[in-house]
Structure formats: C-alpha cells, structure tokens
Amino acid sequence: MAIIRHHNQTNEITVDLSTAAVISDRVYAGFGYPSLSDMEVTTAMGLPLTYPPFVMSVSKRGLKLDQVVCQPYTVGWFGVQGKREVRLACFYLEGTVNMHARPLEGISVVVDLEKMQISEYFDRVRVPVPKADGTEYRPSTVGATTVNRITVVQPDGPGFKIDGHIIRWANWNFHLGFDVRAGVVISLASIFDVQKQEFRRVLYKAYVSELFVPYMDPTEEWYYKTFFDAGEFGFGLCTLPLEPLRDCPANAVFIDAFYAGQDGKPIRxxxxLCVFERYAGDVMWRHTEIGIPGEFIREVRPExxxxxxxVSTVGNYDYIVDWEFKQSGSIEAKVGxxxxxxxxxxxxxxxDQIKEEAFGTLLAENTLGIYHDHFLSYHIDLDIDGEANSFVKNKLVTKRVKDNNSLRKSYWTVEKVTARTESEAKIKVGAEAAELVVVNPNKKTKLGNPIGYRLIPRSPPASSLLSDDDYPQIRGAFTKYDLWVTPYNNSEKWVAGLYADQSRGDHTIATWSERDREIENKDIVLWYTVGFHHVPSQEDFPVMPTLSGGFELxxxxxxxxxxxxxxSVPTPVNWPNCTSLHK
Amino acid sequence: MAIIRHHNQTNEITVDLSTAAVISDRVYAGFGYPSLSDMEVTTAMGLPLTYPPFVMSVSKRGLKLDQVVCQPYTVGWFGVQGKREVRLACFYLEGTVNMHARPLEGISVVVDLEKMQISEYFDRVRVPVPKADGTEYRPSTVGATTVNRITVVQPDGPGFKIDGHIIRWANWNFHLGFDVRAGVVISLASIFDVQKQEFRRVLYKAYVSELFVPYMDPTEEWYYKTFFDAGEFGFGLCTLPLEPLRDCPANAVFIDAFYAGQDGKPIRxxxxLCVFERYAGDVMWRHTEIGIPGEFIREVRPExxxxxxxVSTVGNYDYIVDWEFKQSGSIEAKVGxxxxxxxxxxxxxxxDQIKEEAFGTLLAENTLGIYHDHFLSYHIDLDIDGEANSFVKNKLVTKRVKDNNSLRKSYWTVEKVTARTESEAKIKVGAEAAELVVVNPNKKTKLGNPIGYRLIPRSPPASSLLSDDDYPQIRGAFTKYDLWVTPYNNSEKWVAGLYADQSRGDHTIATWSERDREIENKDIVLWYTVGFHHVPSQEDFPVMPTLSGGFELxxxxxxxxxxxxxxSVPTPVNWPNCTSLHK
Incomplete structure (x- = not known):
C-alpha cells in the first residue's frame, strides 16, 4: 500500500506489483497525517529566510541572516484539529557547526505544508543566543588526549554470508530488511539446533515501531515538543551513512538501503547498515575445575x-541501533x-539566578538542557518454535516453610501465570519479581519443560510520568506500560498509530488492546519499551557521550x-604482548 | 591485623610491620568463624574416602570409591550455635570431569574442622546418580560449529602503564590491589580534567564485599546451602589463573596475585588479573549534521x-569480575x-512425574537445578572531588500544569532529596523514578550545578525474597535493599560481617545502620547489590552460558x-573488508 498526500487529502492506494495495477484507492478520513517527506522538510526549512518579519526579527537581534538555519518540528495535537503544518525552530551558526546549541528562542514560525507557506508568525520574546564557544565538536579545532591504536582482525575474513537479504552466521540465519519508517527490520530469525540437526524459528519480525520524545517544558515555544520520530519524521528516513572504521569496526561489511522518494523513484x-562479528574480549562460557585431586581443568570459550x-539521526539526536546475535541463542537489542x-x-x-522552574539543567551560559524522555517501542513478533505462543509470567513467590522438619523458614518458588488476554499481559516491569517468558505451549523439551524465550531488560525500565489525560500521553499511550502483548494483526504495526502526525491517540496500542483479545496459544506480538528519562547533565554538552539501553531475548x-x-575453539591468534608481567 | 584460628579460638593479632612487633593479641569472643583456609578444605575433602560408613554407602550404591570426590560446604546458622564445622557434598566422576553434575544425594558428612575428623554421618536416602552422558564440557570429546578467527591488534602495543600498583591509562589512574577475601580491589581512582588541567578523585575504594548465594530447597540435604562466598570461602582465595587469549584478549597484560598461606608464607x-584495552566496535559519541545547507558533517569517536x-571459581560457579574505565568518566562494574x-x-x-514441589527445574534425567539467588554486594566508597559527599535522590515527579496559558496538562521535573541519615538512603531501586546521585555539596560547577556521579543499574535489580525472620536472611540482611549508604567506618568492610561463617547477623550492615547515622556531607560508602534470581534452564546445563549484570557510575x-x-582520533587501522557490498 502506498500512502499519498495530494490535494489536501491522504490517499491509501493498494497496488498489485505483479500486474502494476491499482487495486484500491481510498481517501483516509480519520485523524492524523502521514510522515513528512524529505522534500517537504527541505523546502519548509528555507521559507523564513525570505519572510520579511523573520528577516526583521533576525536583524533586530543583531544576527546575520546567512548564519541562520531553521528546522521543521511537528506540532503535536492539543485538543484542536490543526491543518497539516509544522513549526520551525531556528538556530544560529556563526563560529560553530553546532547549530542545535544556539537556538533563537522566542520566535514561532508555523508553516502550512499544503500551501508550503508561512501561516503564522510570532516574535514573542528576546532571549540571548548562547555563545558559540565550547560548542564545536569537529576535531580540527580541538586538542587531544590519546589512546593507542586498536583494531579487530579476522585473518580468514568475516565468517558470515550474505545471500540477498539473508544473513547466515554461525548457528543463525535471518532476513535483514529496511523500512523508511522503522529503519532496520530483522525477520525470520532461526537458529540451528545441533542436537535436533535442524533450524528452529525464534523470531518472525522485530523493529523499532515508534520513538516518542516528549519534552517537559509547558511554555509557549516548547509545550508542543512531543515528537514521534518514527511516525512523524521516519526513523528509516533519518538513517544516514555510517562511517567505516568509526561507526563500525574494520571487519564490518556495509549495506546500502533504499526508500521511495517523493516522486516514487528509489533513493539510496x-x-x-553494517554487519560485523563482535569480539569484545568477553567469555561465552567457562569453568575451572580444581576439585578433582591431581587435575587442573580449565575450559574457556570466547564470546x-x-x-x-x-544510525538514525533525527535532527539533533543520533540513535545507534544494534541487533546482536549470540551463538548461545540470545538476541540483544541495544540502542545508544x-x-x-x-x-x-x-x-x-x-x-543562582534561577528563581522559578526552569524545566531543565543549565548546561552552559544561556543554555538550558530541557528534561525529556526517549521511549523506543520495539515490535517483537516472536515465533518460538512455531507461530502459536503464549506469554507467561514466571512469578517468584515467597513460601513459608510449614514443615517443622526443616530449619529454614522460607524459600521462593516459581508460579507460572499464563496471560489469557491482553489486559493480563501489560505490565510495568520490575514491579514484582518475575521472569517474562514467551513459550510454545504445544511443544516441550524431552524432559517436559515448556519451550521458551525470556525477555530480560538491560537498562532500567522507564514508563511515562505524564498524566493520563495529557494530550501527548494519549497519543503515546504505549508508554503507560513497559510491555504489552497483542495477538498478531497485520494492521497493527505502529504502536502509536499509522498516522502519527497530529494523531489523537485513537489508533494506538491502548485502543487496540481495549478489545482485550485472547493471546493464549496464538501468534502473539510483544511491544517492549526501552525508555530513558533524560535529565541532561553538563557532560552531555555540546555533544553527548553515548548512553545505552536495551533488552535481551x-x-x-x-x-x-x-x-x-x-x-569450536578456533586456534587462538597470538600476539606478543600476551605475557605475564611477573614471568 | 591477622586473624588466626588456633586451639579452638580466634585470635585477632595486630602487627606493626615496621618493627615486626605484635601490638595487640585479643581473642574474638563473638559469634561466627573466620573463612576456611585452602589447606583445611583440601584435608577435609579427603576424610570420607577412608571413613568406613562412607565407603560402605558408596559400595551399597554400586559406585567406585576412586571416582568419588567430596567438597566442603559451609553449614550456615539456623538458631543453634554450631561447632566450627563443614558438611561435605560428594560427587561422582566416572566418565566425566563434570562432577558437579553427578551428586551423591542423601549422604550427609559433617566434619569438625578443629579436630579435622568426621563428627556426624547419615545415609538417609538413596537417589539415582545422574548419568555422565551430556555432562562433559572438554573439547576433546565434542563436535563443533565454527566461527572465523578474530582478534584484537594494537600496532603500537597497549596504551596503559603499570607503575607498581598504579595503572595509568588515557585520562585515568588508579591503584589495583588484591585481597584474599574480596579479590580485585580498585582504589584511588582519579580522572584528568582537561579543562581544569588536574586529576580529580572519583573513587576511594571499590570491591565485592560479599557474595551471598542462598538455595531455595528447605529439605534435609539442602536447607543449609546459603553460602557467603567471600566471607566463608574467600572470593580472592578462589581466584584462579586466567587463560591467555580466551579469558582475556590478545592485547591483555596479566598480573599475578599473592595471599598468605596457612603457614604465613606468600602463595602466588x-x-x-588481566588488564586490557577493550574495543568492542562501539561508539563513544557521534553526530551527523545534515541540517546546514550544503554541508555534510559527521564526527564519530570510537569507544x-x-x-x-x-575470575573467581567458587566450587561450581565461575564469576567473571570486570571493572571498566571509560574515557567519558564512567566506571562500569560487571559480573558474568x-x-x-x-x-x-x-x-x-x-x-510429568513431578507431583509435589521440586524446588527447581528438571535439567536432565535425574537432575534438578535448584532455584537460588546470587547477591553481590559492592562496597563503593566514592570520593567525588573530595571526601565529603552526600547521597541525593533526584526524584522525577509529575507536575500538573495550573497555568491556563499552556496547552499541556502535565510534565515531570526533578526534586532533589538529600538523604540525611542511613535510613533515608536505603532503597529498593526502581520502586520510583529517581536518579541516584552522589554529590560533593561543597563544590559546584562554574554554572552552579552540584558536582556528582550517578549510579545506573545495568541489570534488573533483585532484592531478597526470603522472609525477614529466616536465618539466612538475618545473616544476609543486606539483600533487603538494593542500595545502602553508610558513613565511612574503618571497621565496616564486610557487608555481612567480618566473621561470616555461622554468623548470626549481629555484625551486618543492617545492624550498623540501626544507629541511623548522619550521612550528609560526610565521607560516605555506597553498598549496591547486583542480584540475580536464578531459575535454572536447560541451557545452563552442563555448563552455563555467561549471564551478566552490573552497574555504571x-x-x-x-x-x-x-x-x-x-x-584524539587515532589514524584508523585499515582492513581490506571495509568496503560496501554495493560499490
């Protein structure tokens, strides 16, 4: 299906690619608009520079127009239906390329995207533009502390194969795709079971379904900043070329991606994407045995x-999205x-000058880092050894010892609770001690244990702190819980709705789940949110050291x-420094 | 101070090393015993093999005595004062070196350590010894899947310096020590501040203070298995030689450690320990800027x-303990x-045969993996830019918008709550949205922000599920909260007490903290527990893929x-595979 914005309306056109025929063409009549296109973004950015009131505002501030750059920001929904429009935030370059550090506060520029013209303009208040000093991040202008050179070497080359879209490596194979909205899409991941001598399915499909970034400043120029980076801007559209040897190590293989431009032609x-084998010096498993008299046994397998x-760079922020496959069967999703x-x-x-609420941290002179959240909702359609799965909370519950024969008074055990419907599955992770498991209830191990995969958070869970009745929260309702489970439905791909721009929250997972559908022994989808409450610190300025989060399956x-x-234990690659200091 | 167990009593002898004179020699009269020595362990292990009732028990089971190996287990405290003794658990080798997989259940052997003889013996019940099949983990007997060789190379060699016990690397320097009880000890860690052109102290000292592993089976042969691996067995004493190229990468430098043997002589x-520079292919910081017309800026700094x-191997389990220093100022503690x-x-x-509670997972035929916990308490004596520090919870609290000028209804902001006393500091992490920060209240940044470091869990917190009145919980009371904060006290080094073996919990952090001492603007110590509730799965058998946890400062x-x-951006090391597939 193609979504076309044309003549002030949104058309949903279904095309049969085999016959190149339009099967259906209907006008979408609901709330919300499709994502911005890159051409719209580029055109809108330039409008203020020839708009006399804006030119005057710049001049009144004593700034140079040719050093001003504007960026389009989606406007959100706050109870009133808006036209398809964006607000522009403008920045100042002079003396730096770090324009994000130099906002022109107090100016509001609204662009009507259909007419592609400025529809509203305010110059409300004048605030100092932060200095350029200390904002530069390019190396040509900076000093250096040093570390020695270090690299990864694979004497026999990379050990994975790329067959079209299929990646084969060690005991894994999977399909690697790209979507203009989601970015990287992993699907059809299966692992070879040495004992059964067959590939077994683990994952049908996984991707970042939405990325919600609400800011916590309710004042005029900031209240609306509640962005849906995937649905409004395109997390895939904002994917940018990786830098060899820096974004990915020396043994990486790079892959291009394509999306359809505004004229329908492919854009490369x-x-x-890059694919590489990662060796971080960690241990996959090990054991030293000294308990057997006369023997010293040590077995170590490097990981x-x-x-x-x-990497998707949505304006100012860079999101480094990793999918990591482990030989032990784990899949780790990580975002930096x-x-x-x-x-x-x-x-x-x-x-000392701050007497009223500032909504952020003072990061530099004239510079506040506004509090905000990052909520990445991962669509995780596990197919654990087949489609029909169940979601089970393995609750760890304390038991009192009633038997007087034991000197213990308590222990914990596992109580398995299968979620029958959607409402039984959604949870705030960590509220109780429980393992979160997806099992295939139709298959068991030879010993009789249910076959499953477990979800383990690798960063502190963070659900939304906004009030339930607040507009951005209604639109980003998925952030109310860390985890939701739904039955698979082909129309439920985007956790905050297909038309996220100015959406009213009527097509989010919270509305889907109101039906409280059955999810036991069904093809189910997990929606897990990797969340960050971000209180900026001075270290995050002028560019932020990577902060990571994620989860392990x-x-x-x-x-x-x-x-x-x-x-196998490949012959270790030797290196002259590998000696004891004391020998 | 030396702790000497001699003639049924524990002597605490303080020695002036400069004059080689004994300053004081007092008998410890409280509860609890010192750790086992390695010579005691070795001697106790052998006793059953010449003990006729045991020889008969083995014979009755149709087993070969020369294939039996026993291991000493500390007995805990269950309300009755015991002699200084251990229980032996015995295992069967035949056909495998994985003796831990083949327990001889039903036999209880108690050894009086003072007399070094068997003091109690029961052969209560006969249970099948699990098979040897599938338990072997040495490579000589197994097949293989393959991955290509991969290694780390530093063309200019490692970039750190070892000056005695001081490690200098990039912007960090710190003291590296070793303790027979704690294992690795990091102290005096300071980071060079490029702006101030000086080293600034971050950490006075950090180490694993205790490792508590209670099992969740209250039956006769298992109820007492509630081990304090540091205090009873010695986390340092159980440290074993690392395997070059497998436990640590090719660019690692190895360091020997020493401890005092039973005769006082040093044992190497x-x-x-190994020290190495880690390059995992990750990104320290990055930004791509495409918002400036006509420019494409991409800056990426590899991490x-x-x-x-x-690595400490306490009998069956291997703990891989990492301290990672990041140029960005973070210190990550990780345990695998x-x-x-x-x-x-x-x-x-x-x-299907399990009709009553089994207290574990069936892992193989005749083999139950008993539920248990691992609680590692880290002693973290931060000195953030000086000794006097405060512990602050930066609570993220929802605010309703009262101002009708805003279209927003809510936002969150930060409320800083300084813990005045110990009781205000101890918490279960994750119960509320809050950042956990140690600040130096006497120093601020130029902008006026309090200078601090934040603790971020890197694995799900796990506090104890045992009842408060249960004996092991009284002894391991530190597990009641994930984090405690105490004022520095030279006598408070071991979170479960100095004499952990058969302790009664009268010298744990829970008792120290009853005084509810002031901790504001003091030299304070954080005690953070990295916890794991471990429900074994079949994948953990016969040897367990590494499961990791930790925290970031x-x-x-x-x-x-x-x-x-x-x-600095070192000249990248090139590698022929670094090319796009599509170019």
Whole structure:
C-alpha cells in the first residue's frame, strides 16, 4: 500500500506489483497525517529566510541572516484539529557547526505544508543566543588526549554470508530488511539446533515501531515538543551513512538501503547498515575445575557475536541501533543515544539566578538542557518454535516453610501465570519479581519443560510520568506500560498509530488492546519499551557521550542443553604482548 | 591485623610491620568463624574416602570409591550455635570431569574442622546418580560449529602503564590491589580534567564485599546451602589463573596475585588479573549534521575502554569480575556468571512425574537445578572531588500544569532529596523514578550545578525474597535493599560481617545502620547489590552460558562539559573488508 498526500487529502492506494495495477484507492478520513517527506522538510526549512518579519526579527537581534538555519518540528495535537503544518525552530551558526546549541528562542514560525507557506508568525520574546564557544565538536579545532591504536582482525575474513537479504552466521540465519519508517527490520530469525540437526524459528519480525520524545517544558515555544520520530519524521528516513572504521569496526561489511522518494523513484542511503562479528574480549562460557585431586581443568570459550547496526539521526539526536546475535541463542537489542541535546536559550548564566522552574539543567551560559524522555517501542513478533505462543509470567513467590522438619523458614518458588488476554499481559516491569517468558505451549523439551524465550531488560525500565489525560500521553499511550502483548494483526504495526502526525491517540496500542483479545496459544506480538528519562547533565554538552539501553531475548528451555557446549575453539591468534608481567 | 584460628579460638593479632612487633593479641569472643583456609578444605575433602560408613554407602550404591570426590560446604546458622564445622557434598566422576553434575544425594558428612575428623554421618536416602552422558564440557570429546578467527591488534602495543600498583591509562589512574577475601580491589581512582588541567578523585575504594548465594530447597540435604562466598570461602582465595587469549584478549597484560598461606608464607596466583584495552566496535559519541545547507558533517569517536578482570571459581560457579574505565568518566562494574550449576540428584526423568514441589527445574534425567539467588554486594566508597559527599535522590515527579496559558496538562521535573541519615538512603531501586546521585555539596560547577556521579543499574535489580525472620536472611540482611549508604567506618568492610561463617547477623550492615547515622556531607560508602534470581534452564546445563549484570557510575555535572569532546582520533587501522557490498 502506498500512502499519498495530494490535494489536501491522504490517499491509501493498494497496488498489485505483479500486474502494476491499482487495486484500491481510498481517501483516509480519520485523524492524523502521514510522515513528512524529505522534500517537504527541505523546502519548509528555507521559507523564513525570505519572510520579511523573520528577516526583521533576525536583524533586530543583531544576527546575520546567512548564519541562520531553521528546522521543521511537528506540532503535536492539543485538543484542536490543526491543518497539516509544522513549526520551525531556528538556530544560529556563526563560529560553530553546532547549530542545535544556539537556538533563537522566542520566535514561532508555523508553516502550512499544503500551501508550503508561512501561516503564522510570532516574535514573542528576546532571549540571548548562547555563545558559540565550547560548542564545536569537529576535531580540527580541538586538542587531544590519546589512546593507542586498536583494531579487530579476522585473518580468514568475516565468517558470515550474505545471500540477498539473508544473513547466515554461525548457528543463525535471518532476513535483514529496511523500512523508511522503522529503519532496520530483522525477520525470520532461526537458529540451528545441533542436537535436533535442524533450524528452529525464534523470531518472525522485530523493529523499532515508534520513538516518542516528549519534552517537559509547558511554555509557549516548547509545550508542543512531543515528537514521534518514527511516525512523524521516519526513523528509516533519518538513517544516514555510517562511517567505516568509526561507526563500525574494520571487519564490518556495509549495506546500502533504499526508500521511495517523493516522486516514487528509489533513493539510496549508502552504507546505511553494517554487519560485523563482535569480539569484545568477553567469555561465552567457562569453568575451572580444581576439585578433582591431581587435575587442573580449565575450559574457556570466547564470546563472538554478530551485530547489525544502523544510525538514525533525527535532527539533533543520533540513535545507534544494534541487533546482536549470540551463538548461545540470545538476541540483544541495544540502542545508544548520542548527538546533540535539544537546548533552550535563556538569560541565565548561573543556577543562582534561577528563581522559578526552569524545566531543565543549565548546561552552559544561556543554555538550558530541557528534561525529556526517549521511549523506543520495539515490535517483537516472536515465533518460538512455531507461530502459536503464549506469554507467561514466571512469578517468584515467597513460601513459608510449614514443615517443622526443616530449619529454614522460607524459600521462593516459581508460579507460572499464563496471560489469557491482553489486559493480563501489560505490565510495568520490575514491579514484582518475575521472569517474562514467551513459550510454545504445544511443544516441550524431552524432559517436559515448556519451550521458551525470556525477555530480560538491560537498562532500567522507564514508563511515562505524564498524566493520563495529557494530550501527548494519549497519543503515546504505549508508554503507560513497559510491555504489552497483542495477538498478531497485520494492521497493527505502529504502536502509536499509522498516522502519527497530529494523531489523537485513537489508533494506538491502548485502543487496540481495549478489545482485550485472547493471546493464549496464538501468534502473539510483544511491544517492549526501552525508555530513558533524560535529565541532561553538563557532560552531555555540546555533544553527548553515548548512553545505552536495551533488552535481551534469551532461550529458556528452548534447547535441551547448552547450545554452545559444542562450539569450536578456533586456534587462538597470538600476539606478543600476551605475557605475564611477573614471568 | 591477622586473624588466626588456633586451639579452638580466634585470635585477632595486630602487627606493626615496621618493627615486626605484635601490638595487640585479643581473642574474638563473638559469634561466627573466620573463612576456611585452602589447606583445611583440601584435608577435609579427603576424610570420607577412608571413613568406613562412607565407603560402605558408596559400595551399597554400586559406585567406585576412586571416582568419588567430596567438597566442603559451609553449614550456615539456623538458631543453634554450631561447632566450627563443614558438611561435605560428594560427587561422582566416572566418565566425566563434570562432577558437579553427578551428586551423591542423601549422604550427609559433617566434619569438625578443629579436630579435622568426621563428627556426624547419615545415609538417609538413596537417589539415582545422574548419568555422565551430556555432562562433559572438554573439547576433546565434542563436535563443533565454527566461527572465523578474530582478534584484537594494537600496532603500537597497549596504551596503559603499570607503575607498581598504579595503572595509568588515557585520562585515568588508579591503584589495583588484591585481597584474599574480596579479590580485585580498585582504589584511588582519579580522572584528568582537561579543562581544569588536574586529576580529580572519583573513587576511594571499590570491591565485592560479599557474595551471598542462598538455595531455595528447605529439605534435609539442602536447607543449609546459603553460602557467603567471600566471607566463608574467600572470593580472592578462589581466584584462579586466567587463560591467555580466551579469558582475556590478545592485547591483555596479566598480573599475578599473592595471599598468605596457612603457614604465613606468600602463595602466588599466577595470571590472577588481566588488564586490557577493550574495543568492542562501539561508539563513544557521534553526530551527523545534515541540517546546514550544503554541508555534510559527521564526527564519530570510537569507544575504547580499559578493563581489569579476574575470575573467581567458587566450587561450581565461575564469576567473571570486570571493572571498566571509560574515557567519558564512567566506571562500569560487571559480573558474568558461568560455570556449572549446583544440581540435586532426583528420581525424576520427566516433569510429568513431578507431583509435589521440586524446588527447581528438571535439567536432565535425574537432575534438578535448584532455584537460588546470587547477591553481590559492592562496597563503593566514592570520593567525588573530595571526601565529603552526600547521597541525593533526584526524584522525577509529575507536575500538573495550573497555568491556563499552556496547552499541556502535565510534565515531570526533578526534586532533589538529600538523604540525611542511613535510613533515608536505603532503597529498593526502581520502586520510583529517581536518579541516584552522589554529590560533593561543597563544590559546584562554574554554572552552579552540584558536582556528582550517578549510579545506573545495568541489570534488573533483585532484592531478597526470603522472609525477614529466616536465618539466612538475618545473616544476609543486606539483600533487603538494593542500595545502602553508610558513613565511612574503618571497621565496616564486610557487608555481612567480618566473621561470616555461622554468623548470626549481629555484625551486618543492617545492624550498623540501626544507629541511623548522619550521612550528609560526610565521607560516605555506597553498598549496591547486583542480584540475580536464578531459575535454572536447560541451557545452563552442563555448563552455563555467561549471564551478566552490573552497574555504571556515570559523571553527572562532574565536568563542565563533555570530557571526551577533545579526544584524539587515532589514524584508523585499515582492513581490506571495509568496503560496501554495493560499490
């Protein structure tokens, strides 16, 4: 299906690619608009520079027009139906390329995207533009502390194969795709079971379904900043070429991605994805045995994994998205946040001057880092050894010992609670001690354990702190819980709705789940949110050291035994420094 | 101070090393015993093999005595004062070296350590010894799946310096020590502040203070298994030589450790520690800027860190302990759990046969993996830019918008709550949205923000599920909260008490903290528990793929700005595979 915005309406056109025929063409009559296109963005950015009131505002501030750059921001929904429009935030370059650090506060420029012209303009208040000093991040202008050179070497080359869209590596194979909205899409991931001598399905499909970034400043120029980066801007559209040897190590292989431009022609993003084997010096498993008299047994297997990476830069922020496959059967999803903070110009130059709420941290003179969240909702359609799965909370519950024969008074045990419907599955993770498991209730190990995979958070869960009745919260209702489980439905791909721009929250997972559908022994989808409450610190300025989060999908009674017991031990690559200091 | 167990009493002898004179010699009269010595362990292990009732028990089971190996287990405290004794658990080798997988259930052997003889013996019940099949983990007997060779190369060699016990690397320096009880000890860690052109103290000292592993089976042969691996067995004493190229990468430097043997002479653990620069292919910070017309700016700094590693194998389990220093100022503590599960022999060969509570997962025929916890308490004596620090919870609280000028209804903001006393500081992490920060209240950044470091869990918190009145919980009371904060006290080093073996919980952090001492603007110590509720799965058998947990200490307004903005970009090391597939 193609979504076309044309003549002030949104057409949903279904095309049969085999016959190149339009099967249906209907006008979408609901709320919300499709994502911005890159051509719209580029055109809208330039409008203020020839708009006399804006030119005057710049001049009144004593700034140079040719050093001003504007960026389109989606406007959200706050109870009133808006036209298809964006607000422009404008920034100042002079002396730096870090324009995000130099906002022109107090100016509001609204662009009507259908007419592609400025429809509203305010110059409400004048605030100092933060200085350029200390904002530069390019190396030509900076000093250096040093670390020695270091690289990864694979004497026999990379160990994975790329067959079209299929990646084959060690005991894994999977389909690697790209979507203009989601970015990287992993699907059809199966792992070879050495014992059964067959590939077994783990994952039907996984991707970032939405990325919601609400800012916590309710004032005029900031209240609306409640962005849906996937649905409004396109997390895939914002994917940019990776830098060899820096974004990905020396043994990486790069893959281009393509999306349809505004004219329908394919646009290439070169080096959009990279694939590499990761060796971080970690241990896959080990044991030293000194308990047997006369013997010293030490077996260690180094951990080598496969990583698929992309980076999406949505304006100021850079999101490093990793999918990591482990030979032990785990899949780890990781996101690294870097880039530049969204800052607000202010008259403050010291915290002592702050007498009323500032909604952020003073990061530099005249520069506030506004509090905000990052909520990445992952669509995780597991197919654990087949389609029909159930979601089980393995609750760890304390038992009192009633038997007087024991000297213990308590212990904990596992109570398995299968979620029958959607309402039984949604949870705030960590509220109780429980393992979160997806099982195939139709299959068991030889010993009789349910075959499953477990979801383990790898960063502190963070659900939304906004009030339930607040507009951005209604639109980003998925953030109310860390985890939701739904039955598979082809029309439910985007957790905050297909038309996210100015959506009213009537097509989010919260509305889908109101039906409270059955999810037991069904093809189910997990929606897990990797969340960050971000209180900026001075270290995040002028560019932010990566902050990471994610989750692990780990086999739990999926295999009959440790699947990497029989891993080969490749001849170690020697290196002259590998000696003891004391020998 | 030396602790000497001699003639049924524990002497605490203080020695002036400069004059080689004994300053004081007092008998410890409280509860609890010192750790086992390695010579005691070795001697006790052998006793059953010449003990006629045991020889008969083995013979009755049709087993070969020369294939039996026993291991000493501490007995805990269950309300009755015991002699200084251990229980032996015995295992069967025949056909495997994985003795832990083949327990001889039903036999209880108690050894009086003072007399070094068997003081109690029961042969209560006969249970099948699990088979040897599938338990072997040495490569000589197994097949293989393959991955290509991969290694780390540093053309100019490692970039750190070892000056005695001081490690200098990039912007960090710290003291690296070793303790027979704690294992690796990091102290005096300071980071060079490029802006201030001086080293600034971050950490006075950090180490694993205790490792508590209670099992969840209240039956006769298992109820007492509630081990304090540091206090009873010695986490340092159980440190074993690392395997070059497998436990640590090719660019690692190894360091020996020493401890005092039973006769007072030094005993060397060769290659006990390794230090290496870690390059996992990750990104320290990055930004791509495409918002400036006509420009494409992409700056990426690869992440290179320094890791200090040790492995302690406490009987069956292997703990991989990492301290990772990041140029961005973070210190990450990580522990990886591998090795062999503590299993229980059983008649069950299929879960269908289990009609009453089994206290574990059926992992193989006749083999139950008993539920248990791992609680590692880290002693973290931060000295953030000086000794006097405060512990602050930056609570994220929802605010309703009262101002009708805003279209927003809510936002969150930060409320800083300084813990005045110990009782105000102890918490279960994750119960509320809050950042956990240690600040120096006497120093601020130029902008006026409090100088601090933040603690971020890197694995799900797990506090104890045992009842408060249960004996092991009284002894391991630190597990009631994930985090405690105490004022520094030289006598408070071991979170479960100095004499952990058969302790009664009268010298744990819970008793220290009853005084509810002031902790504001003091030299304070954080005690953070990295916990795991471990429900064994079949994948953990016969040897367990590493499961990791840990935490990050991250600067938050410690620096005036991103401290790695001015990081050098070493000439990338090229590699022929670094090409796009599509070019």
């Amino acid at each position: 993003i070169s080096n959009a 080598v994994t496969l990583v698929v990476r992309m 946040l870097s880039g530049v903070l969204e800052v607000k110009g202010t008259a403050y130059t010291h915290t 780990r086999p739990t009674n999926f295999f009959e035994a440790n699947p990497v017991l029989k891993t | 653990i060769s290659n006990a 290179v860190t320094l890791v200090v590693r040790m 759990l591998s090795g062999v599960l503590e299993v229980k022999g059983t008649a069950y060969t299929h879960t 991250r600067p938050t307004n410690f620096f005036e700005a991103n401290p790695v903005l001015k990081t």
